[in-house]
Amino acid sequence: MALPNTGTSAAVLIGVAAYTRLDPLPAVTAGVTRMAELLRDRQVWGLPREQVTLLGSNASRDTVLGAVRDAASGCTDTLLVYFAGHGLRDRSDELYLALADADDEHPEIASLAYPELRRVVGRAGYRARRRITMLDCCYSGLAGGMGAATLARPDLAHLLEEDGDDEPEGGDYGSCVLTSAPKTGRSFAPPGARYPEFTGELIEVLEHGIPDAGPTLSVEQIWRRVRRRLLTQGSPEPQQFGHNAVARQGWVHNRAHGRAPSFKEPFEAPTGTAPAPAAPPLRPDAVLRAASRTTGQSLQTAPTPQAPPMPQPSALPGSARPAVRGITRRRAIMLGTAVAALAGGIAEAVNLTSGTHSEPDKWRLRWRFDAANALSAAPTIADGVVYVGSGDYNLYAIDAATGTKKWAFKTGDQINSSPAVVDGVVYFGSDDRNVYAVHADTGRKKWSHQTGKAVAASPAVVGGTVYIGGWDNHMYALDAATGAEKWSFPTGAYVDEVRPVVVGGLVYFGSLDKSFYALDAATGKKKWAYEIGASSSSPTAAGGTVYVGGGNDSVFALNAATGTKKWSYRGDAQATTNRDSEITSSPVQADGVLYVGSWDHNVYALDAATGTKKWAYETGDEVWGGPAVVGGVVYIGSFDHRLYALDAATGTKKWSYETDFQIPSSPVVKNSTVFVCSNGQYVYALDTSAKKPSS
Incomplete structure (x- = not known):
């Protein structure tokens, strides 16, 4: 290049x-x-x-x-x-x-x-x-x-x-x-x-x-x-x-470039309890x-x-400058929130324009909601309502059928947390350092709990307890009714944009301190930890196995009870030994197959028992979000601005839809509609069963 x-x-x-x-x-x-x-x-x-x-x-x-x-x-x-x-x-x-x-x-x-x-x-x-x-x-x-x-x-x-x-x-x-x-x-x-x-x-x-x-x-x-x-x-x-x-x-x-890495192959820990x-x-x-x-x-x-002042070089040659024109449209790339003022949370059932690329399957669009700023977390669907947090500090409640706004709850900073909805209450975190609980029907605050730093992670709500991590290097267990802290567990670095999984009385999650943890859900006491590299992937658990994306472009399968590694798989396209390259996609297991995206642009289907690759589909850019697997179809977004629908058995593309910007999070499928967010500012509702109109 x-x-x-x-x-x-x-x-x-x-x-x-x-x-x-x-x-x-x-x-x-x-x-x-x-x-x-x-x-x-x-x-x-x-x-x-x-x-x-x-x-x-x-x-x-x-x-x-x-x-x-x-x-x-x-x-x-x-x-x-x-x-x-x-x-x-x-x-x-x-x-x-x-x-x-x-x-x-x-x-x-x-x-x-x-x-x-x-x-x-x-x-x-x-x-x-x-x-x-x-x-x-x-x-x-x-x-x-x-x-x-x-x-x-x-x-x-x-x-x-x-x-x-x-x-x-x-x-x-x-x-x-x-x-x-x-x-x-x-x-x-x-x-x-x-x-x-x-x-x-x-x-x-x-x-x-x-x-x-x-x-x-x-x-x-x-x-x-x-x-x-x-x-x-x-x-x-x-x-x-x-x-x-x-x-x-x-x-x-x-x-x-061209030099051999100076470090050993990372993230191999001995078997057994780490x-x-x-x-x-x-x-x-x-x-x-x-x-x-x-x-x-x-x-x-x-x-x-005081440090001595730096020398002041003379001006560049060529002081005769061309006449300066009025400000061009290109300067608007730094306007950010000023641009967002155009929004106002209005649903638009219109086709999108996105550069010079072809725009397949635009007729699938049911509605598009303008959330005024970037959407980095996945939406949550409950009782006919879409809940999503925005970079404009608001949590939005959107009618899933029409795309119209029902209410918005304003926090003190941007929201990178994907909400959880349980028993009529919406739980989520904000970069203003708080975990919130708001009533799902009205958007009125039920309680908030302040942590030490931003809360970009997503909550898991199980048995009357909210489990959520924060950038203050802690995993928290909060009373779902009051927000009171039950326990907190210190990690060595941030708990990033992950949702823990709670199963069998254990809480599983990864941290940027390179460890994947299993904690007692009632007490917060550590059961085991295994080194997988810095992880921003939400785990999934099935059949006594926990699956999670980790460092070195690898996905791991760990024994849920002991933390011993069953297998790991490393992406095979544009593979790298760069320690900073990780799988942030959240794997999903369906019918014995594990589906996961990778920074190497691929979506992988792996045998859930052995880690053997069944197929790979290459998108046009990195895949950060996890897939949704419904009805034999894998739905997954890419940084190439597209949502893909792939055949779960073969990896063959069934269709794709181009959004206005990158897709960093996971889609959600409900009642033949797939909901997906772009990092531009839109929530999209796409018809999965629509037929292409005749020309």
Whole structure:
């Protein structure tokens, strides 16, 4: 894959280390300097020195914006803008990039408001085919994170009242944004650390590459690697917001390409009951990071002499810039929540448009509900109602027959939890740190229980108890009637977007600490643990066996009583020994066959008893969600924007449906209707029995 043209690309890197009213950040100087060196390195990207602008603590707002303007003026391929320093937010949740004289009580003074930077990038960089923004600061997710909505191109043009006639040919234009933290989260530069932790992980990947990932690396590949490493050490979750294919296009050379992995085949534990796992080992700087989080420090260090200001390079050559046009439709890729304001939760029984791909089986659409923001979790169907959480902070109740909204319950942050509905109560988690119970008929809150961090996991409700994990490294058992805590079990890292399975008096779930656990459902006492690698897959249990996706692109079958491994299967297409590559799909067992999706683009059917492959179907992209298997058909979504209906016996495609965006979660089938969510913003109801209209 060809990399961006270095002759027509440019980078502006801003690192603010010395502050007059805020804590100094000496690690920022080293981080931004090393980033600049790597971008110039021909083994990484190879930008000419004069096309990398490095700004330090003495840079003013006008200096920063002027440097971005000048760099963008001669840029027709890729424009990269990077900032590291303190991040501030005001009461209206606007992000400010703190400059040297910034005041956290008055963030609008001596800071750079992120929307100003975004506008300059959009206007001055309108000729650039690709624009990459990286922010390493607190609250950086406010810039537009993974929960931001995405509209089709005509909708964007209409929203911005632009003609968009400057659109480059080929459709590979656009932008992506990487941020070190969610919109409500902090970033860290612990005392004594060489670099801020997010920047340090970026540097790690640029310096050493990713084994067996191919000759080039995309922004998305790098983000996934960085995200997994940070999550396993208990750091805030970095965010990515991308538009079109920009995040997936080759950006830098992969320095690990062609080198043998330096680690042994992972995740093999001895048979029998595994010992209690230790927390994942941390590098020395990671230990410092953990200590920093314990003491509540964020992107700050212990008092030290202020770092010297960085040299201020001269402006790029070619100061005679073309006339800057009005803002183009492409700048809207960072608008996120502003775009979502168009929504309002209205069902639309209309056909969709999605780029230039063919659009098969659009006539299957019964209705489409606009949830105003990204939908990362699967819907739940109960008593004729669809329940789904959205990135716009709402849990929606939607009439399953018509797609009309019945009610919406507002939380304090985005919802990545798939709800459970039991006895007229809806249970779910929110990134605002709470587990909620609301009445299914009215949406009125019954109770809430606060945890230490975001709750992205999905609950299992069994025997009057709600079992749910959180990002505060705990699995909880809560009283379903009152929300009171019965017990909690500490893990070594996040319990991510998984739903535990409760069967035979045991609770089964995986964690990012690489262990899969079996706990006593009544007491929370550990029965056994088995190492499968970092896991975001919801398990399933059948016939004395627990099935779950784990690390190294593998699915595991474990003895439910003892935790001993019966078998494991590793994907056979685009297979990799990359420890960070995992199966997040939740396996489903039906009639002796286990069905599961993989990051290698395939859907697999495996013999549930032996793990032998029966068939594989390759989609156009990664498969994160699990399948639904009903009536001899496997329904499963892919990041190629399509929902597939496959013959369960042979893997042959029966039909597919193209949505507006990626499908990260599992579909649900009820009464000849399949319900599926896209990471754009829509819930779809598709008729599984419809016949193609005659032409």
